[in-house]
Structures are given as structure tokens and as C-alpha cells.
Amino acid sequence: NGRNVDKKIRPAESGIRYVLEELPQGGKTSGLNSFERTVQKLSASQVVYIGEGHTSLPDHLLQLRIIEELYRKDPRLVIGMEMFPASSQVALDSYITSTKEIDEQTFLKQSDYYNVWRYDYRYYRDIINFAKKHRIPVVGLNLAREIVSEVFRSGTTDTLDKDVLNKLPKDRDLDMPGYTDRLSAMHCIHMQGNHGSGTVSGFIQAQGIWDETMAENVAAIVRKLPDHKVVVLAGAQHTRKDSGIPPRVARSLSVDQASVINVTSDHVPINLSEVADYYFFSAPATLPETPKIGVVLSPETVSSGKVLKISHLSQHGKAGEAGLQEGDIIRKVNGVAVTDLSDLRIAMFDTKEGDMIKVAFNRQEGGTEQDLAVMVELTIPPKMVDHP
16 A cells, blocks of 8 residues: 555675774683793694794794794704795805805895895894804795796786796695685785786786795605704795695695794784684884985996986985985995895995995986996985874
8 A cells, every 4th residue: 555564675795894893802811821832832843834924023033033942952954935936045055054155245146035025134134144053954935926926917827938837836726715715805905005917816826826836845845854844934824724835735745734823913813723823922023224325216228237327316315415416327335236226235235324335326427427436324214294
């Protein structure tokens, strides 16, 4: 008779959700233990994964402390690192275990660290130095960045060179529970941050190859050195016990494994027991800021090769006061030849605010190229503050 007698709204997956409040998690304290006792239990496993946020100093300090403690218990140790591809192995061996040692700058150059990984080397420096001091082998677990980037971009392995394709893992398990969902969410974050360009399917394929390659390399270490303990340093998503490297190693090798995560106040996984076997609470810590020359550099290619040209002078730096100008080509910093940004980072490694560095450069003036050099004081630019 013209009246609604029943009204229904069909449930929908999509829509707008807004979390009004995140309630804190809790649990029984009976499982907590001291660092020493936790590592004692951890040491029963032959392969130990220690996850990290790549720019989290507390995570890297925890990695170092666990490595030190495991080494104290048994010096038969190998460190596998996501941060280095297999192509860096010669440089790793030359710097850490060879009797014919190379210096740190040469190691960073030969390993191509700032091109293949790019994160501040200071996060890993103490770990590498501890390995060097005790001649602990360090193995690069990763594959070449350009392979991952190509698969991410194209969404397939079909565009890869046949020789490269033949060296990739034949088994790539993308069906682990939650794996593709997790990577799809990560892909959205990458796209929002302008970190590469590629489809979600390409991202999942690339990450799968990444995980499988590291798993193959971990298994190879265990087979080669069955009496050694292997410590794997990799991103926390790669060290997940449910869908990261560990289950892929277990697929081809029967070995005791344990995964470790550092729990921070701003990120506690709800499914912690599925992600890791052990967890730690580390105190906050940050690296000192890296000082700057005060220039914006543009990599260019000229007839003589690659160069770095000054495209802009910062008002917060001392480069202009020292005599540098836009258009100058940087040739050397503190006597180290620089042709790209990785060279510059190596040349300026370990510098501090207030240090004076010698910058040699070329300037084109009146049709004549001049070779000049100035001393530049390094500064730390002021932090950008949001407008009130």
C-alpha cells in the first residue's frame, strides 16, 4: 500500500573506512627474557634471520649485538647480506677475509655499494668491521638490481637475456598465504612514494625472484659449510617465517631456522607469531646527520666521460662563499676523483659538520677552461618546518 516493508543494504568490500582509535596490544609477560637468554635459545638454530628496516639504526645495532653474542658462543659463523649482490663477492672477500686487504674507500668503490644499495653505509659499517676484525665471511645474497628493476617494469621475465634467465631460480612460489596481498599493499606504497614504475604483477614477480634467489644462496652456504651458523641480514619482509626466505630454504633443505624481529613502539605486527620466532625491544637511536657541500649536482656525459656539474647553489651551504659557481664541473674531493654521485659519497664518507674539504673543479670562462680548487666548509642544512 505504498509503504516500504523491508529495506536491505548489501554488504560491500569497498567503501571508506576510518580508524577512530588504535587500541594497544597486550600479552603475557611470562614469555619475556633477557638478551643473553634469548640469544642462547636463538643459537640452537643453524640459520638465524634478523629482519630490519633499512634506515632503522636500532635494528642494525640489534643485528650487531646478536652477531657478537653468537660469535662469542661459536666463532664458526657466516653472515649473509641482502645489501650486496653476488657480483660484489670479490670485493667483500678482498676487504674482509683476504690477506691482501683493500682500504674502505676501495671496498665501497669495488663493491659498487652506493649504486646497488644506496642506503647510508654507516648503518652497516660496524657489522662489516666486526666481520673484518674476526675474519667472518660475508656473502652477498642478492641478485643484480637491474634484473629486479626490469622484471618490475615489464611485468615478466620474458624480456631478460637468456643467460640471465637461465641463472634465475626455477621455482618461484607466489602462492604462500598472504604473500601477494602483502606485496600488493607494498606496491601501492612504492607508487605513492615514486619508488620505481611498474605494475603490481611485475612487483610481485620481482619480489618473488628476489626472495627465491636469496633463499638459494642461503641454502648453498649451509651445504658448503654445514658446521657453520649462518646469520642472514635482510629487510623484515624478506625474513618473515611465513612467506619470506625461511620457507623457501625449507623447501629444498632440512635445517633449523629462526627469524628475529625488532619491535618498535610505532609498529607491532598483530600476527607477530606468524612473522618471527623471536622479538626484541630496542632503545631508539639515530645516526648523526650527514654534512653537505651545499650544491645540487647534475650527472652529465661529455666527450671526456661522466662528470658532475653544479646546477644550483644552496643558500644554506658554504659552497658559494668558497668560490664555487653554477656550471662548474667537480673533478676531485679531498684528492679522490669523482665522476658520479657514488664517487662523491665515498669521497665525503666520514666527514663531519665544520670539516674543510678540498674541492677541485673545472670552470669554463671566456672560452678557456680553468683548473681551480677551493676549501669548502661542510654544513648541515636546517630542517624544513611545516608552515603553521
